[in-house]
Amino acid sequence: MCSMIDSDIPIINSKLLREKIQQNSIRIVDVRREQEYQQSHITNAVNLPLAKLLADDSSESIQKIAQDLGISDETPAVIYDDTFGALSSRVVWALQYIGHKDVKLLDVTFSQWKDLGYEISTEVPEIETAIHSVKINPEIMATAEYLEKVKENKNVVIIDNRERLNYLEQHIPGAINIPYRTLASDGKILRTKEGMKTLLKNRGISEDAEIITYCGSVGTLSGLAYYALKSIGVPNVKLYVHSFKEWKSLEKPIDKQENANYWDLSAE
Amino acid sequence: MAQQLRPSKPADKQSKIDWSRKQEAENFAETVKLFRQGKIDPDMFRRFRLQHGAYGTRMTDDYAMVRIKVPAGQVYPNQLEKIAQLSEMYSIGSAHFSTRENIQLHWVILEDVSEIMQSLSDVGMTSREACGNTVRNVMCSPMSGVCKDEIFDTTPYALAIARFMLRNPICQGLPRKFKFNFTCCEKHGMIRIVDVGLLPQIQEIDGEKRKGFKIFLGGGLGNRSFVGHQLEDFTPVEDLLYTSMAVIRIFDRMGDRKNLSRNRMRYLVNDLGWEKFQNLVLKERAVVKATQSVIVKLNIDDSVNEIQRPISVNDESASVPDGYARWEKTNVEKQSQSGFNSVFIGLEAGDITANQLRSVAEIIRDYSAEGFARNGFSQNIVIRYVHDDDLKSMYSRLLETGLAKTGSLTMASAVGCSGTTSCNLALTNSHRLAKEVQRKFLELNYDDDDDLKDSTVKISGCPNSCGQHQIATIGFYGGGGRHGTDMFPNYTMSLGGKFDEDAMLGHHTARVPVKRIIPVILKIIELFKENKQSDDTLAKWIDRVVSGNESSKITCVDDIKKAIAPLIVPPNIEDEPDFYMDYGSDTNYHTVTGKGECAA
Structure with a gap:
């Protein structure tokens, strides 16, 4: 088995994947719903509906999912979705969390892959289960307790990746807002490296900061932000995976933009 | 099924004019940084920000509203798609079409504004000089070129003026904002309520038909509103630029730079008196013409x-x-x-x-x-x-796609400024109120009622005039009212405003608590229905009432006041707590405003 790219950056270019697609050693995982997968998917991809992972995201459950998908500690894996990369990011992160070292996020969605005219298929590959260990990678995860402890630290930046109106209405005190839509570029789930660096530079966010991302409930939108930061090599990023839903349920402090009826500007 | 093939779909049209300058985005980003580091004086930064089309936001320095100029209102499919994308990336997932043909993105993080400017330049758009003391978006009637009553299409002239004024040194530090409106006919433009309003004319001079304008100067809506004056009988198109330059030069030289609350050109016209101002303009135009070293011409593209x-495939069955x-x-x-x-x-x-x-x-x-x-x-x-x-x-x-709302050309499509949804000056949620009025009217099928067709409802959230309430048949501006110690949103209602050739500002009639506005409008319509003549419209009837020319049971504004009086009495807060809350709010009303930036 070979590693697919040398860089530490857990993102793979669609063109590169296309070249490697015929290697059976790579496990490509489609995280859309089962019926969408059955209609067509990237050639050789197997299916893992995200709901299955979210139903129980304990490390034992993730381990079993990996094993059932035939992913051993050494199997290079590539994950994709059709939801602007947010669902696939969450799966990449889960596998990294249990210690998988060679899992990558595909830089396009399934629709974009099709638009490129790349290979798709309806064939469902046979899966041979594999053995995967669990070596938890605690430094990529933030808990509510941890976040509360470090949020006042000068070197910590908390990023809320929900849409602007949700953020204005309520957010974790001190968090800044980078809506997930800000992270994409035309035809790719992420910005160019240069574009991402400019965004951080304009916002005054140092790439040396400890950055914690969160979103509404399950860490998908903030998972995408996690990999947007990783795409430019930001070393210290954590995902607050249980996000704002948990924060609220724990009755932690919340900030809001007061004295303005911004919701009434929305045409929804 | 009879299917018929049509001529081929033309290639996507794009704006011929690129209004943008790429380097302005980068410059803006750098300047924001210097401002955040405290290296630029806040007042200077504010002027710079407004010059670039980024307006302040209610109760915060962290956000801006980006006003994208759409000269002559011409907007292209690729531009709309770009704005859609920008609204999701940097704003609230919605965009806002203004009353001056701009498209606005609200609640944008100040640090992201430069990214919007950068992207806008990909589709030839700019926010430059959309705010601040500049020549604002040059408007043109949306019917120009297709209107049955128009003499010629003024769109190329509107675009040429917009091009000439944008980034022109003389327009960078005017005493106050300055507005041009071009129209097709009296009905479709708003030429008498702006600094310079232009109506197309053709005059036969020495047997030759010549294009020109009727130019109206010194109109405008605001805390004090004025109707514009006609400069001269006929201004040939060749004099359009000279006249515009002359007016701006006079305003630049004589406008009041100290008193920010009354320094629009209409105050200068009012203070000098029209005749004096008119003479100054005509003389200045002669000077402009005589002293130019090279012939300055407008770049008019009338191709x-x-x-x-x-x-399209037309399925006739x-x-x-x-x-x-x-x-x-x-x-x-x-x-x-x-x-x-x-x-x-x-x-x-x-x-x-x-x-x-x-x-x-x-x-x-x-x-x-x-x-x-x-x-x-x-x-x-x-x-x-x-x-x-x-x-x-x-x-x-x-x-x-949810865009087939009826009543666009009727009273049902109420206008409302942004109000407390984003504006620092707002006292009330005029924006939501306009939506509530529209929903009620559509529910009652008022859009289908020919008697109401030529009437308008316009709402501002404060005494300024972004909602153009003074020219509405029924207009409102927001304020606060008090019953005992309890406050409630209270609007001032004006009746009988018009913006056509008989332009007239509405007549202040009564103060109406926000939760009584819909009942009061319905009451006025009921009074009209009881007293109308056979081929009457609400607008005509109200016009007769406010001018004292109505002879039915309702003869004057006081009669309307009496009829609505029982509706506007404040209840006790215990009996009707909702009365004391504005739309979109679940707490008791209190007025909160920040610093305005209209006069920066």
Whole structure:
């Protein structure tokens, strides 16, 4: 088995994947719903509906999912979705969390892959289960307790990746807002490296900061932000995976933009 | 099924004029940084920010509103798609069409504004000089070029003036903002309520037909409003630039730079007296003409727009979609070009989602034979050159995307400024109120009522005039009222405003608590219905009432006041807590305002 790219950056270019697609050693995982997968998917991809992972995201459950998908500690894996990369990011992160070292996020969605005219298929590959260990990678995860402890630290930046109106209405005190839509570029789930660096530079966010991302409930939108930061090599990023839903349920402090009826500007 | 193939779909049309300058985005980003580091004086930064089209936001320095200029209101499909994308990336997922043909993105993080500017330049758009003491977006009637009553199309002149003024040194530090409106006819433009309003004219001089304008100067709405004065009988097109320069030079030289609350040009005209001001302009124009070292000319592109009906498959046996007749009656104007129509798309108080913007772009490509759209004067979008045979199919498409609201051309489409949704000066949520009024009117089928067709409802959230309440048949501006120690949102109602050739400002009638506004409007309509003449309209009736020319049971404004008096008595807070809350709010009302930036 070979590693697919040398860089530490857990993102793979669609063109590169296309070249490697015929290697059976790579496990490509489609995280859309089962019926969408059955209609067509990237050639050789197997299916893992995200709901299955979210139903129980304990490390034992993730381990079993990996094993059932035939992913051993050494199997290079590539994950994709059709939801602007947010669902696939969450799966990449889960596998990294249990210690998988060679899992990558595909830089396009399934629709974009099709638009490129790349290979798709309806064939469902046979899966041979594999053995995967669990070596938890605690430094990529933030808990509510941890976040509360470090949020006042000068070197910590908390990023809320929900849409602007949700953020204005309520957010974790001190968090800044980078809506997930800000992270994409035309035809790719992420910005160019240069574009991402400019965004951080304009916002005054140092790439040396400890950055914690969160979103509404399950860490998908903030998972995408996690990999947007990783795409430019930001070393210290954590995902607050249980996000704002948990924060609220724990009755932690919340900030809001007061004295303005911004919701009434929305045409929804 | 009879299917008929149409001529081929033309290639996507794009703006011929690039209004942007790429380097302005980078400069803006750098300046924001210096401001955040405390290296730039806040007042200086504010002026710079406004010059670049970024307005402040209610109660915060962290956000801005980016006002994208759309000169002459001409907007292209690729531009709408870009704005859709930007609204999702940097704003609230919706954009806002203003009453001055701008498109606004609200609640943008100040540090992200430069990214918006950068992206806008990809589609030739700019926010430069959309705010601040500059020449604001040059407007042109959305019917220019297609209006049955127009003498000639003024669009090329509006675009040429916009081009000449943008980034022109003389326009960088005017005493106050400055507005141009071009129109097709008296009915469709608002030429008497701006600094310079222009109505096309043709005059025969020495047997030769010459194009020109009637120019109106010194009008404007605000805390004090004035109707513009006609400069001279006829201003030939060759004098358009000289006259505009002369007016701006006088305003620049003599305008009041100290008293920010009364320094629009209309105050200068009022202080000097019209005749004196008129003389100054005519003399200044002679000086401008005589002293130019090279002939300065407007760059007028009057090449004819290509009109090519897009390909469509017309299924003649298809059933007429539900509601089509009412929609066609209240949203479609026949053009002077036979077989073609202008379709008015009504939005609630000018708001539109990103996905709807994308749909509009596609619908323009599929239905408009001119390949672009025009922003209207009432927070709406106008898609023109739609063929008779395509209207039904276009209606179906609009229905699918939630844009087939009826009543765009009627009283039902109430105008409301942004109010407390984002504006620092606002006292009330005028924006939501306009939506509530529109929903009620549509529920009551008022859009279908011919008696109400030529009336308007316009609402501002403070005594300033972004909602243009003074020119509405029934207008409102927001304030606070008090019953004992309890405050409630309280609007001042004016009646009988008009913006056509008989332009008149509305007559202050009564103060109406926000939760009584809909009942009061309904009461006024009821009084009208009881007392109207056979071919009357609400606007005509109110006009007679406010001018004392009505002879029915209601003879004057006081009679209306008496009739609505029982409706506007404040209840005790225990009996009706909702009365003391503004729309969109679940707590008791209190006034909160920040610093305005209209006069920066």
